[in-house]
Amino acid sequence: MVSYIIRRLLWGFVIVTLVSLIVFFAIRLLPGDPLLIFMAQSQEMGTMSLEQIEALRAEYGLDKPIMVQYVNWVKDLMRGDLGLSIHYRENVGKLMLERLPVTLHLSLVSLAISLPLGILAGLAAALRRGTWIDNVVVVGSYIGIAIPVFWLGYMLILIFGLRLGWLPIAGYTSPFENFWLSTRQLIMPVFCNSIAGIAGMARQMRSSVLEVANQDYVRTAWSKGLTEKAVVLRHILKNSMIPIVTILGMSIGGIFGGSVIIENIFAIPGMGRLLVNSIFAQDYVVIQASTLIMACIIIASNLLVDISYGWFDPRIRYD
Amino acid sequence: MGRLLEVKDLKTYFKTDDGIVKAVDGVSFYIDEQEIVGVVGESGCGKTVTQLSVMQLINRPGRIVGGEIIFEGKNLLEYEQHGPEMRSIRGGKIAMIFQEPMTSLNPVLTLNQQISESLMLHLKMSKEEARKRAIELLGLVGIPSPEERIDDYPHQFSGGMRQRVMIAMGMACNPKILIADEPTTALDVTTQAQLLELMKSMVEQFKSSLVIVTHNLGVVARYAQRIYIMYAGKVVEEGKCKDIFKNPRHPYTVGLLNSVPRLDVEGERLIPIEGLPPNLTQMPPTCAFLPRCPYATEQCRTQPMPELRPVEGEGHKIRCYVDIAEVDNVTVKK
Ligand SMILES: Nc1ncnc2c1ncn2[C@@H]1O[C@H](COP(=O)(O)OP(=O)(O)O)[C@@H](O)[C@H]1O
Ligand code: SF4
Ligand SMILES: [Mg+2]
Numbered sequence A: 001m002v003s004y005i006i007r008r009l010l011w012g013f014v015i016v017t018l019v020s021l022i023v024f025f026a027i028r029l030l031p032g033d034p035l036l037i038f039m040a041q042s043q044e045m046g047t048m049s050l051e052q053i054e055a056l057r058a059e060y061g062l063d064k065p066i067m068v069q070y071v072n073w074v075k076d077l078m079r080g081d082l083g084l085s086i087h088y089r090e091n092v093g094k095l096m097l098e099r100l101p102v103t104l105h106l107s108l109v110s111l112a113i114s115l116p117l118g119i120l121a122g123l124a125a126a127l128r129r130g131t132w133i134d135n136v137v138v139v140g141s142y143i144g145i146a147i148p149v150f151w152l153g154y155m156l157i158l159i160f161g162l163r164l165g166w167l168p169i170a171g172y173t174s175p176f177e178n179f180w181l182s183t184r185q186l187i188m189p190v191f192c193n194s195i196a197g198i199a200g201m202a203r204q205m206r207s208s209v210l211e212v213a214n215q216d217y218v219r220t221a222w223s224k225g226l227t228e229k230a231v232v233l234r235h236i237l238k239n240s241m242i243p244i245v246t247i248l249g250m251s252i253g254g255i256f257g258g259s260v261i262i263e264n265i266f267a268i269p270g271m272g273r274l275l276v277n278s279i280f281a282q283d284y285v286v287i288q289a290s291t292l293i294m295a296c297i298i299i300a301s302n303l304l305v306d307i308s309y310g311w312f313d314p315r316i317r318y319d
Numbered sequence B: 001m002g003r004l005l006e007v008k009d010l011k012t013y014f015k016t017d018d019g020i021v022k023a024v025d026g027v028s029f030y031i032d033e034q035e036i037v038g039v040v041g042e043s044g045c046g047k048t049v050t051q052l053s054v055m056q057l058i059n060r061p062g063r064i065v066g067g068e069i070i071f072e073g074k075n076l077l078e079y080e081q082h083g084p085e086m087r088s089i090r091g092g093k094i095a096m097i098f099q100e101p102m103t104s105l106n107p108v109l110t111l112n113q114q115i116s117e118s119l120m121l122h123l124k125m126s127k128e129e130a131r132k133r134a135i136e137l138l139g140l141v142g143i144p145s146p147e148e149r150i151d152d153y154p155h156q157f158s159g160g161m162r163q164r165v166m167i168a169m170g171m172a173c174n175p176k177i178l179i180a181d182e183p184t185t186a187l188d189v190t191t192q193a194q195l196l197e198l199m200k201s202m203v204e205q206f207k208s209s210l211v212i213v214t215h216n217l218g219v220v221a222r223y224a225q226r227i228y229i230m231y232a233g234k235v236v237e238e239g240k241c242k243d244i245f246k247n248p249r250h251p252y253t254v255g256l257l258n259s260v261p262r263l264d265v266e267g268e269r270l271i272p273i274e275g276l277p278p279n280l281t282q283m284p285p286t287c288a289f290l291p292r293c294p295y296a297t298e299q300c301r302t303q304p305m306p307e308l309r310p311v312e313g314e315g316h317k318i319r320c321y322v323d324i325a326e327v328d329n330v331t332v333k334k
Helices: A002-029 A034-041 A050-059 A066-078 A092-127 A132-146 A149-163 A179-213 A216-223 A228-265 A271-281 A284-312 B047-054 B084-089 B111-122 B127-140 B159-171 B189-206 B217-221 B241-246 B251-259 B298-302
Strands: B003-016 B019-032 B036-040 B062-071 B094-097 B177-181 B209-214 B226-231 B234-240
Touching: A002 A066, A002 A284, A034 A050, A034 A271, A092 A132, A092 A179, A092 A228, A092 A271, A092 A284, A132 A179, A149 A179, A149 A228, A179 A228, A216 A228, A228 A271, A228 A284, A228 B111, A271 A284, B003 B047, B019 B036, B019 B047, B019 B062, B019 B209, B019 B234, B036 B047, B036 B217, B047 B062, B047 B094, B047 B177, B047 B209, B094 B159, B111 B127, B111 B159, B127 B159, B159 B177, B159 B189, B177 B189, B189 B209, B209 B217, B217 B241, B226 B241, B226 B251, B234 B241, B234 B251
Parallel strands: B036 B209, B036 B226, B094 B177, B177 B209
Antiparallel strands: B003 B019, B003 B062, B226 B234
C-alpha cells in the first residue's frame, strides 16, 4: 500500500512536470507578447519607451533563452516562489491564495451536492425500475448530460436573475464575510456545475444497481430472508459503488474544468476566471502557476479515489 | 416420519417476448422429515425454478400461477413474497445453496458478516454470539483454523471452500430443509464427493431434510432416499432411489442413466440422449419426450400428455404409456 502510494506520487510528479513543460513552451511559442499587451492596457499607455519595455522584459527574465527561463522558473518554484504576474504586477502565490479558495468552494459544494443526489437518484430509479420515478431519472439524466453549461448559465441569469430578480446574477462573496449573500450568489453556479455530474452519476448508479441486483450473491441475500432494506443497504449498495468510484475520478476533473466556464459566466473571481484572463493577457507566469496547481489537485484527487477503491472492494490489491 | 413439505401441482411461468415459458408446469413432490430427496433432470427442465418457487424467490418476468406449497401445514403461497412470514421461513426454516460458489457469496463482505447476518436475523443473536457461532459453523464444515479465517473475504477461498461456507451459511439457523441446487456441479469430482458427504453428515447432525438438485443422476445415487426425475417442467418419474436405479421405467430415466457418469462406476461408456429438450414456449399436446423417445408407439403420437401412473415399487410412478420392461430392446446399463 505504502509503496503503491509512493509509486503513484512519483508518477504524479512526472505528469505534473510534463504538463508544466508543455504549458511553458506552448504559451511562449504562441504569437504575441505579454509585455506589449500589458503596455497597451496600462495607465501609461504609449508613455513607455522601448527601453522601458526591454527593461521590464529583463526584469521578468523573458529576454533569456526558453530553456534558461524554464530552469529559472523551476528554481524559483523550489523556493516556493511562483513569480510575479506580468498583468497584475502582483506576487502569483498571493494571487493564487486569493483565487484558489473561491474555486475550491464552488467545486466542493458542487461535488457535495452532485455526488449524493446522483447516487440517490440512480438507486431510486433502479429499485423502482419501470415506474414514474425511473422514467423521471432516465429522461432527466439525458437532459442533464446533453444540456450545454453556458446556455444553461445564461438562461438561469436571464430568468432568475433578471426577469424574476430572485438571485444575484454574478459575483462572489466569501461565506465568512456574508454567508447568506455568498450562498445566494452560489446557487446558480453550483446548479450549473452539478447538473452534468448528477446526471452522469445517476445514470451510472442506475445501471450499476440493476446489474448488481441480478448477481447470484444478491439472490443468496434474499434467500436468507432479509428485508429489502437490508438487501439493498448491505448487499447491493457497496457493490454498486465500485463503478461510481471510477467515474468520481473523472467527475472531479469535470467539475474543476467546468468551473472555468462557470466562473466566467457568473463573474466569479476564481482560478478559472484568472486562467482565462491570463490567457488573454498572455500572462505566462500566472498561466504556468494555475495549470500547475490544477494538475496537482486533479492528480491528488484521483489518487484519493483510487485508494478509496480498496475500501469498497476488498479484492483490489495495491501492488 | 412426518411430512414436512408438500408441493401440489405447482405452476411457474415466465412471460417472455417469445411467449409464455412454462418452466414448471404442474409439479408435485413432497419431503419428509430427515429425508434426502434428489431432483434430477437435464439443464433447463425447471429444477431451479421449482426450488426458487418454494422459497418464493421468483421475480419478474416469472410468476407462480398455480398450485400449493404446504409447509408445516400452511400454504406458503398465501404469504406475501417479502412479507414477514415468508422472510422468517426463508433462511430460517428453508435454506438454499446455489450452483455457483464463485458468485454466490458477496465479494465485499467478510464471511463473518455474511454468516452472522442470518443468525442475528432469525435467532436474534447478538453480534458477539453470532460471531462465535459462525466460527463454530465454519469449523463444522471443515474450514481449517476458522477463527483466523472468519474475517476473510470470499475471494480468499477456493471454489470448494466457498461451497463449504455456503453450506455453513445454509445450516446456520438449523433449517428444516436445506435445498442444494447443483451444489457441486462447478467443482471437480473429488471435491464433489467430499461436499456431498459433508452435506449428508450436516443434515443428519441437524436433523434436517436435504433436497439435492442435480443434472447428474450419479450424484444422488448414493445419498438420496427418493428421487424425482424432471423433464420439460414436469415430473416424469418418481420413486425410491433403489427402484429407480434398479428398475427405471421411464424412457427418459433410462437415457439419463446411460448418459450420466456415476461416481460409483468407473470406466463406463456414456451414451448421450439424442436430440434436445423441447422449447418450453411451444409445448406439443403430446408427451414432451416423444421426439427423442426410442420407445414411442402410435398411442404416444395420438394421445395427450400421459398422467403419472403407479408402477411396480412403493411410490414408484411414471408419466409414460409404454411399459418398457415388456419391450425387448431395453438397454439399461447395469
Ligand atoms: N428469468 C427467466 N426468464 C425467462 N425464462 C426463464 C427465466 N428463468 C428460467 N427460465 C426458463 O425456465 C426454464 C427452467 O429453468 P431452470 O429451472 O433454471 O432449469 P434447470 O433445470 O437447469 O435448473 C428454462 O427453460 C429457462 O429458459
Ligand atoms: S409416453 Fe411414449 S413417447 Fe412419451 S416417454 Fe413414454 S414411450 Fe416415450
Ligand atoms: Mg438450475
